[in-house]
Amino acid sequence: MLSIENLHVSIGDKEIIKGLSLQVPAGEVHAVMGPNGAGKSTLSYTLAGRAGYEVTEGMATLDGEDLLALEPNERAAKGVFLSFQYPLEIPGVPTLTFIRAALNAQRKARGEGEVSAPAFLKLAREAAGKLKIDFDMLKRPLNVGFSGGEKKRMEILQMAMLSPRLLILDETDSGLDIDALRIVSEGVNAMRSPDRSMLVITHYQRLLDYIKPDRVHVLASGRIVASGGPELALELEAKGYDQYAKAAA
Amino acid sequence: MSLMQAIKARDASLLPSRRDEAWRYSDLRAAIREIPGASPEASRPTGPPPLVDVEADHEILVLNGRAEAKGFLAVAGAPITLRLRIVSDAEHTLHQSALTLDLEPGADLTLIETYEGQGSAYVSGFSLAISLGAGARLERIVLVDEPADAISISRSEIELQPGARLAQTVVCSGARLQRHETEVRHPGGGADVRLDGLYLLDGKRHADLTTVLAHTAPDGTTRQLTKGLAKDQARGVFQGRILVEEGADRTDARMGHHALLLNDGAEIDAKPELEIYADEVSCAHGNTVGSLDDAALFYMRSRGLPEAEARALLMQAFVGEVVDRIEHDGARAAVQAWVARRLEALA
Ligand SMILES: Nc1ncnc2c1ncn2[C@@H]1O[C@H](COP(=O)(O)OP(=O)(O)OP(=O)(O)O)[C@@H](O)[C@H]1O
Ligand SMILES: [Mg+2]
Numbered sequence: 001m002l003s004i005e006n007l008h009v010s011i012g013d014k015e016i017i018k019g020l021s022l023q024v025p026a027g028e029v030h031a032v033m034g035p036n037g038a039g040k041s042t043l044s045y046t047l048a049g050r051a052g053y054e055v056t057e058g059m060a061t062l063d064g065e066d067l068l069a070l071e072p073n074e075r076a077a078k079g080v081f082l083s084f085q086y087p088l089e090i091p092g093v094p095t096l097t098f099i100r101a102a103l104n105a106q107r108k109a110r111g112e113g114e115v116s117a118p119a120f121l122k123l124a125r126e127a128a129g130k131l132k133i134d135f136d137m138l139k140r141p142l143n144v145g146f147s148g149g150e151k152k153r154m155e156i157l158q159m160a161m162l163s164p165r166l167l168i169l170d171e172t173d174s175g176l177d178i179d180a181l182r183i184v185s186e187g188v189n190a191m192r193s194p195d196r197s198m199l200v201i202t203h204y205q206r207l208l209d210y211i212k213p214d215r216v217h218v219l220a221s222g223r224i225v226a227s228g229g230p231e232l233a234l235e236l237e238a239k240g241y242d243q244y245a246k247a248a249a
Numbered sequence: 250m251s252l253m254q255a256i257k258a259r260d261a262s263l264l265p266s267r268r269d270e271a272w273r274y275s276d277l278r279a280a281i282r283e284i285p286g287a288s289p290e291a292s293r294p295t296g297p298p299p300l301v302d303v304e305a306d307h308e309i310l311v312l313n314g315r316a317e318a319k320g321f322l323a324v325a326g327a328p329i330t331l332r333l334r335i336v337s338d339a340e341h342t343l344h345q346s347a348l349t350l351d352l353e354p355g356a357d358l359t360l361i362e363t364y365e366g367q368g369s370a371y372v373s374g375f376s377l378a379i380s381l382g383a384g385a386r387l388e389r390i391v392l393v394d395e396p397a398d399a400i401s402i403s404r405s406e407i408e409l410q411p412g413a414r415l416a417q418t419v420v421c422s423g424a425r426l427q428r429h430e431t432e433v434r435h436p437g438g439g440a441d442v443r444l445d446g447l448y449l450l451d452g453k454r455h456a457d458l459t460t461v462l463a464h465t466a467p468d469g470t471t472r473q474l475t476k477g478l479a480k481d482q483a484r485g486v487f488q489g490r491i492l493v494e495e496g497a498d499r500t501d502a503r504m505g506h507h508a509l510l511l512n513d514g515a516e517i518d519a520k521p522e523l524e525i526y527a528d529e530v531s532c533a534h535g536n537t538v539g540s541l542d543d544a545a546l547f548y549m550r551s552r553g554l555p556e557a558e559a560r561a562l563l564m565q566a567f568v569g570e571v572v573d574r575i576e577h578d579g580a581r582a583a584v585q586a587w588v589a590r591r592l593e594a595l596a
Binding site for chain 2: 048049050051071072073075076077080081082084087088089090091092093097098099101102103105106109141158162
C-alpha cells in the first residue's frame with residue numbers, strides 16, 4: 001500500500017504541499033479532487049520523483065519501502081506508474097520501441113529476463129485492441145502529433161503493458177470524448193486487483209461513475225482537508241470548493 | 250594560406266589561424282606551433298577497417314600519406330563500391346596525401362571513406378579531387394574516427410556535370426582538431442546534391458564540418474542536413490555556405506544545422522550562410538542549438554528507463570534523421586551500429 005505522512009514539498013522557495021497525509025491500502029481506489037493549483041500534480045510528480053520537487057519534511061512509502069530515496073526509474077521498477085496530466089512528446093522514438101525499452105528496463109531492474117519480440121508484440125496488440133487504439137499508431141513517434149485524447153489513451157496503454165502496482169492517474173479524463181472516457185475507464189477497471197492501489201486525480205464526478213472509488217479526498221492548499229466515501233464527490237459537484245478554501249486558509 | 254603551403258615551406262606561421270575568416274573557429278596555427286617531421290612508413294593495419302560490414306569491390310589504402318594508387322576511375326555500368334581507407338600510424342609526426350576520383354558519365358559509385366589512427370599527436374592531411382560525369386551517381390559515406398589528440402585536416406573539391414547526383418554523409422567523432430571540408434561546384438541542369446553531416450563529440454574533442462557549395466547554373470537542387478552532439482568541453486563547428494550565383498535561376502536549396510549541447514562546458518559554433526544573386530530561387534536555412542529536453546527525460550525515466558538509456562534513446566532519435574538518409578543499405582546499417590556505440594560514450 002501507499003502511505004504518505006506529513007509530506008512537505010517545495011518548488012524553488014515556494015512550498016506547495018504543506019503537510020499532506022494519505023493512505024491508500026492495497027486493492028483500493030482513492031480519488032483526489034481539489035481546486036486548480038491545489039497541488040495535485042505536484043503530489044503526483046513528487047511520488048514519481050521529478051527533479052526540482054524538494055521534499056523538506058515527511059515521507060512516502062510503498063509497501064513499507066521509502067519511495068523518496070529512489071530514482072524515478074527505480075520507482076517505476078518497484079511498480080509506480082504516473083499517467084501524466086500532460087504527456088510528453090518523444091520525437092523520433094516509435095511508441096512500440098519506447099514501451100519495449102521501458103518494459104525491459106523494468107524487468108532488468110527486477111532481475112527478470114527480457115520479453116521476446118513476438119511476446120511483446122502480442123502483448124501490445126492485445127492492449128491496443130482493448131483500448132481501441134489503431135495498432136499502426138504505435139509505430140509513430142510517441143505522442144508526437146497525437147491529439148489530447150489520443151495521448152491519454154496512450155498513457156493507459158503503457159500502464160496496461162507495464163502492469164504497475166501503484167497507479168496514479170492525473171486527470172486522465174480531461175481531453176477524452178464520451179466513448180474514450182468509457183473505454184479508458186474499462187481499461188483502468190480491468191487493472192483493479194487486490195494487490196494494486198490507485199490514486200485517481202480528477203475534477204469530474206463523471207469519471208468516478210465509471211471508476212468507483214473506495215474513498216474520496218479533497219486536496220486544497222497543499223493538504224488533504226476532507227475525506228469521505230463516494231458521496232463526497234457528489235457533494236463537491238453540487239457545492240464546489242468554497243468551504244474548503246476557507247478551511248485551508 | 251594552407252596546410253600544404255606551410256608544410257612545403259616548413260613554416261608554421263603560414264598556417265591558417267582564427268584571423269582567417271574560414272578558420273575562425275578552428276585555429277590550426279594555434280594547434281600546430283611547429284611543423285612536425287615527416288611520418289615514417291608504417292606497416293599495414295592488421296585489424297578490420299571501420300564499417301567493416303560494408304562489402305566493397307575495390308579498396309585503396311592510404312598509410313601515413315602513402316597511397317596505393319594515385320586515383321580511381323569508376324566506369325559506367327553496374328554499381329561499384331570503393332573502400333578508401335586512410336590510416337595514420339604515427340607519433341608526433343606529419344603526413345599528407347592527395348587522390349583523385351573520377352566517375353564516368355553514368356557511373357554509379359558508393360564510396361566508403363574512413364579515417365582512423367594509431368599512435369598519438371600526429372598531423373594528417375588528405376585531399377580528394379572528385380569529378381562526376383553527366384548522369385553519374387556518387388554516394389560518399391565518410392567516417393572520421395581518430396585518436397583524441399590527433400590533428401586531421403581533410404578537404405575535397407567536387408565537380409559535377411548536369412544530371413549527376415552527389416549524396417554525401419560525413420560522420421565524425423572529433424580530435425584535438427579535426428576538420429572536414431567539402432567544396433562543391435553545382436552545375437544545375439537537374440543535378441542534385443545532398444550534403445549531410447553528423448558530429449558526436451566528447452572530452453576535449455573538436456570537429457569542424459565546413460562546406461562551400463556554389464550553384465553556377467539554373468535548375469539545381471541541394472539538400473543539406475547536419476546534426477551534432479557535444480558533451481564535456483567538446484566543441485562542434487558547422488560552417489555551411491551556399492552561394493547561388495548570378496544566372497543560377499530556379500535553384501532549390503535547403504540547409505539545416507541542429508545541435509544539442511549535452512552539458513554546460515560544451516560549445517557549438519554555427520555559421521550557416523546563404524548568398525543569392527539569382528532569380529526565382531527557393532532557399533531556406535534553419536539553425537538551432539538546444540539541449541536534451543529535461544521534461545521528456547523525466548517522463549521516460551518515470552516509465553522505467555535509467556537516465557543513461559533515456560538520454561541515449563533521445564540522442565539516437567535526434568541523430569537518426571541524418572543516418573536514415575544514407576541510401577546504401579549496408580552502409581546505413583554499419584553507420585547506425587557505429588553511432589549506437591558512440592552514443593554510449595555520450596549518454
Ligand atoms: N515549477 C514551478 N515553479 C513555481 N510554482 C510552481 C511550479 N510548478 C507548479 N507550481 C505551482 O504549484 C501550485 C500547484 O500546482 P499543481 O500543478 O500541483 O496544481 P494542480 O492541483 O495539479 O492544479 P490543476 O487542477 O490545475 O491541474 C500552483 O500554484 C502552481 O503555480
Ligand atoms: Mg494538475
